[in-house]
Amino acid sequence: MKLLVASNNSKKLQELEKILADAGIDSVQLVPLRDVDPYEEPVEDGRTFADNALIKAHAGARETGLACIADDSGIAVEELNGMPGVLSARWSGEHGNDEANNQLLLAQMAHVPEERRQAAFVSVCAVVTPAGQEHVAEGRWPGRLLTSPRGEAGFGYDPLFQPEGDSRSAAELSPEEKNAASHRGRALAQLVPVIEKLAAAH
Template identity: 45%
Template sequence: MSDARRVVLATRNDHKVVELREILGDVCAELGLEIVGASEWPDAPDVTEDEVTFEGNARLKAEALARHTGLPALADDSGLAVDVLGGAPGIFSARWSGRHGDDRANLNLLLAQLADVKDEHRAAGFVCAAVLALPDGTVRSAAGHFRGTLAREPRGENGFGYDPILVVEGDTRTAAELTPAEKNAISHRGKAFRAMEPHLRELLG
C-alpha cells in the first residue's frame, strides 16, 4: 500500500495499534486506509505532553507526527477522572504516583487516597480525546467517555492502567473483566475514534 493511503498512529505500542485497527476496521476498509504505528519511524521525535487538557496533548502528538512523516496522523490522550477528586488524576493519570507508566503504583495510590470514600461517592470515568492531523495543518478532534464506579480492589486480567478498578456502569464487572470486543464497543477510546470516522471520510475519503 502506498504512503498516500497510510495513517500513522502516534504510539509505539503494538497492542494499541491492533486495538485501533479493530475499532476503525470498517471505515479503513471503506476508504482503503492502513493504520500503522509510529515504531516504523524510529527517529520520530518524542513529544513533551505539556498541555493541560487531553485534547491539547493529543494534538501535540498528532501534529508532530504528521510533520515528521508527511502522513495523516492520529493521536489520543486519555485518563481517569474521579468525581470526588474534581476530575483528577485526569491528564496526570499515567504518572499519578510520580513515575510515568507505573500502572500498579498509580492504581494503589489512588485506592489508598479513596479508602475512606463511601461507595455512593466513588463515581468516575475514563475520558479520551482523539485528534487527526494532516501535514497541511488541518486538524479535527473527537472525544469519548466511559463511566462507572471505583471498586475497592483490582479485578480482571484483560485491561491495563486503571481498568481493573473501574466497574462499568450498568454492569458488575470491571473494565479489565470485559473481553476486548466488549470493551472496544463501549470504551472511551472506542467512542472517541468512532466519532472520528466522519472526519476521516471528510478529509481522507
C-alpha cells in the first residue's frame, strides 16, 4: 500500500519509516509530497493541532487518491495558556524563523520562576483515506522551558526545551534519543495499528 506523507521533511519520513519497520510492517510504501503531482497546499487555519493535521491529510487524500498521513505540532507553555500552540512556527510573526521565535518566547517568559516553566511539545497525527475515513492520535512530550538556549542539534524550540527526567535540552539529544521520546514518535506509534489494518485491506 502506498501512504502519502504530507511533508517533504526527510526527518519526518525517516521517523515514520523506522516506526513501521520496528513494528514489522513492510507492506507500506511511504510517498513524500515531492513524488506526487504538485497540488495547492491547503491553508492551515485550524484552531487546534488536530484541525490542521486533518486539513493537510484530507487535501493529500483528495488530490492524490492515496491514504495520507499528516501532522501538526508545536510547543505548549502552561504559563501562556498553552501558547504558542498552533502558532509555534510563526510566533514571532515570520513563518519558520526559529531564532526570532525562540527569542520572543524567552522574552515573554523572562520573569517567570522555575516552578512555573512547565511546557510540552505536542504533535497530532492524522490518517485520512481516499474514502474520507479519519484516524487521529495525539502525542505529548512533557518538560520545562529553559531560560536560555542550549545545544546545537534539533530545530525549532528544541534548544529551549528540557524533557522531563533529563538534564539536557532536546537540542542536546542524539537523533535516536529524540525519536524514541518525541511527541511525534508517540503520536505515530498510536497509528501503527490503523496503518497495518489499511495495508491488510488493500
